[in-house]
Each structure stands twice: as C-alpha cells, then as structure tokens.
Amino acid sequence: MIYLDHNATTPIHPKVFDAMVPYLKEHFGNASSYYRVARDARAAIDKARKKTAESIGAKPGEIVFTSSGTESDNLAIRGAAHALRKKGNHIITSSIEHHAVLNTCKDLENEGFHITFVPVDSNGLIDPGDIRKRITSKTILLSIMLANNETGVIQPVNDIGTIAREKGIIFHTDAVQAVGKIPVQADKISADLLSFSGHKLYGPKGVGALYIKKETPIIPILTGGHHEHNLRAGTENTAAVVGFAEAVSIAVNSLEEKSTHMAALRDRLEKRVMETIDDIKINGLYAPRVPNTSSIRFSSIDGESILLHLDLNDICASSGSACTTGSPEPSHVLSAMGLTLMDAQGTVRFSTGNENKEDEIDRTVEALIEITRKLRKISSTYRF
Numbered sequence: 299m300i301y302l303d304h305n306a307t308t309p310i311h312p313k314v315f316d317a318m319v320p321y322l323k324e325h326f327g328n329a330s331s332y333y334r335v336a337r338d339a340r341a342a343i344d345k346a347r348k349k350t351a352e353s354i355g356a357k358p359g360e361i362v363f364t365s366s367g368t369e370s371d372n373l374a375i376r377g378a379a380h381a382l383r384k385k386g387n388h389i390i391t392s393s394i395e396h397h398a399v400l401n402t403c404k405d406l407e408n409e410g411f412h413i414t415f416v417p418v419d420s421n422g423l424i425d426p427g428d429i430r431k432r433i434t435s436k437t438i439l440l441s442i443m444l445a446n447n448e449t450g451v452i453q454p455v456n457d458i459g460t461i462a463r464e465k466g467i468i469f470h471t472d473a474v475q476a477v478g479k480i481p482v483q484a485d486k487i488s489a490d491l492l493s494f495s496g497h498k499l500y501g502p503k504g505v506g507a508l509y510i511k512k513e514t515p516i517i518p519i520l521t522g523g524h525h526e527h528n529l530r531a532g533t534e535n536t537a538a539v540v541g542f543a544e545a546v547s548i549a550v551n552s553l554e555e556k557s558t559h560m561a562a563l564r565d566r567l568e569k570r571v572m573e574t575i576d577d578i579k580i581n582g583l584y585a586p587r588v589p590n591t592s593s594i595r596f597s598s599i600d601g602e603s604i605l606l607h608l609d610l611n612d613i614c615a616s617s618g619s620a621c622t623t624g625s626p627e628p629s630h631v632l633s634a635m636g637l638t639l640m641d642a643q644g645t646v647r648f649s650t651g652n653e654n655k656e657d658e659i660d661r662t663v664e665a666l667i668e669i670t671r672k673l674r675k676i677s678s679t680y681r682f
Contacts, residue, residue, distance in 0.1 A: 450591025459488025501545025
C-alpha cells in the first residue's frame with residue numbers, strides 16, 4: 299500500500315504506542331482518585347501537559363486536553379462566544395474553515411450571534427485588511443485556521459492576530475493541520491486560543507488539545523466534574539493524553555528534518571505530474587503551503603473516479619476533507635477559491651508523510667498517467 303492521505307490521519311508512531319501501553323495496563327487508575335495507581339495517572343497527565351505546552355511555546359496551565367480537534371474548536375468558539383455574549387454577538391471567520399468551525403459558527407447563528415464569513419482569493423488566501431474592515435463594535439471573536447486541510451495553504455495568522463490584539467478581540471486559530479508540519483508557537487502568533495489534534499501527527503485518535511492563553515474569557519461546553527481546569531468535564535483518557543504529548547514532542551523536535559523530507563516528496567509529485575499529464579493545475583500553488591499537501595485538479599475527470607482507480611492500485615489519496623467523504627456537494631474550500639463545479643469535482647488531494655519514499659511517488663505518478671489516459675478516453679468533455 300502507498301499511503302498519501304496523511305491529512306486525514308496518520309499511523310501511530312512506535313514510540314507513542316510504547317509510551318501509552320503502561321497506562322492501558324498496570325497504570326489504569328482514575329487520575330481524580332487518591333491512591334497510588336491514581337496518583338501515577340495524575341502524574342502522567344501533569345507531565346504530558348508540561349511536555350505539550352513546551353512544544354508550542356505555552357505554559358502547562360494553558361493546555362486543556364480534549365477528545366479531538368473538533369471538540370477543541372467547539373470549546374474555543376462556543377466557550378468564548380458565550381463568555382463574551384454581553385459584550386457583543388459578532389464573530390468573524392473564513393469561508394474555507396474546517397466544518398468543525400463552519401458548522402459551529404452556523405449553529406451559533408441560531409442562538410442570535412451574527413457571523414461574517416470572509417472570502418479568499420484564487421490562491422485560497424485571506425486578506426487581513428478585509429478582516430479589519432469587517433470588525434465592528436460588537437465583534438468578540440475571530441476564528442481563522444492556520445493551514446487549510448484541503449490545499450495546505452497557510453493563512454497570515456500573524457497579521458490577523460495583531461489586528462485582533464489591537465482591537466481587543468479574542469483570536470482563535472485551528473492549527474490541526476499545522477502543528478508538526480511548520481513551526482507553531484502560540485505566543486508568537488498572538489493567538490488566544492489554538493486547537494490541535496493527536497491523530498494528525500502520529501498520535502492516537504480520540505485526543506486533542508486547546509491552548510487557552512491565560513485570562514482568556516471562556517466557559518465550558520461540557521459540564522460535570524472539576525477536570526481540566528474546570529473547562530472540560532470527564533475522566534481523562536490517560537493513555538491517549540500521554541500518547542498525544544509524546545507525538546507532539548516527537549513531531550516538533552524532528553520538524554526540520556521531516557518537513558524537508560515531506561516537501562521534497564510533495565514537490566517531486568507535483569513536478570512529475572505537471573511534466574507528464576496534460577491539463578492539470580495545482581490549487582494554491584502560488585501561496586505559502588504546509589510542506590506535505592498537494593491539491594491537484596485534473597481537467598474533465600471526476601476526482602472520485604481517480605480515487606477509485608488509485609485504490610485498485612493500492613494507493614490511498616483523498617478528494618478533500620475525510621470529514622465530508624460521501625457528500626454530493628463540491629468542496630466548499632475550492633468553491634470559495636473560485637473553482638467551477640467541474641474543476642472542484644476533478645480535484646484530488648495528496649498528503650505525504652514521514653514514512654513515504656521517492657519510489658512510492660514515482661509509482662503513484664505512473665498510475666496517474668495510466669488512470670487519466672483511460673478516464674479521458676471515455677470523458678464526454680475532454681478533447682485530445
């Protein structure tokens with residue numbers, strides 16, 4: 299199998315797995331209890347919190363463990379919006395956010411919040427000046443992703459964070475597709491809230507984290523016990539938390555080496571595809587991108603057909619976000635970038651990972667050459 303869908307999920311790192319095993323077996327205690335096996339679990343969570351915080355330039359007290367990037371986004375947006383409701387009801391986000399942000403904001407509209415969805419240009423980039431123009435006296439929250447999950451395009455969050463700070467507005471960034479791929483230091487991008495997830499960086503599924511800058515107004519969305527600084531009720535998943543912290547630490551400490559490797563493979567893929575297959579374009583090519591992501595549109599071919607043929611060749615890729623697989627609608631990200639319905643539906647996302655090799659890229663390109671030739675022969679819209 300050639301696995302080129304690391305933006306959907308990653309295999310668990312062997313060291314992460316090894317770190318988790320003791321907390322699935324002998325150290326099984328509830329971290330909120332008082333006896334030794336429970337204290338062992340509490341100590342492991344405290345250590346994991348410290349390790350996670352150090353990896354993104356935060357303090358341990360600013361890290362809240364969650365079940366996923368989606369929960370982190372929800373806690374950030376709902377928690378801040380409701381905490382600041384008396385101050386205003388206006389939230390600004392973008393038209394290309396992950397559905398964990400988009401649908402949360404749309405749901406808040408039903409509660410009386412006003413949401414502004416700022417557009418992007420043809421490269422998938424947000425204009426910070428556009429955000430500045432849309433801020434009103436009732437604006438309480440900005441939520442702009444750091445890197446897009448479909449195109450890999452990196453947004454100018456430093457500039458956006460500066461605007462938010464100048465205006466006294468809370469700034470949240472969804473960094474799920476950025477942490478472990480590019481340097482992410484929460485204090486350097488003026489973020490008050492930052493979401494990230496374990497399974498995107500060789501950690502376990504079912505665990506994520508939210509960075510909450512000290513004194514940021516936020517209220518819990520899950521109520522119950524006094525877990526996670528009273529912001530996320532529920533018994534902590536000790537093994538997953540330990541694995542998450544280990545995965546983040548490994549990813550950050552090997553960032554330069556792994557990013558260089560993934561970028562070289564991504565560039566090799568794009569170069570060879572452009573040289574050997576006619577009528578293709580790279581979405582977001584002229585924007586800054588994370589090193590592993592390539593969104594390629596194939597003229598006059600349905601992307602789902604390409605994916606099915608790739609699967610027959612034991613090659614895994616994606617048409618976009620794994621969270622929208624099965625939806626008949628075209629990608630909202632590509633539509634926001636101005637792509638036609640046909641171009642959006644003819645797009646395939648490849649996302650490289652640590653374990654990929656050059657020969658896998660070459661084999662993928664050879665498969666794509668044959669697949670596109672076959673599919674264009676039966677296309678009613680393609681002209682040779």
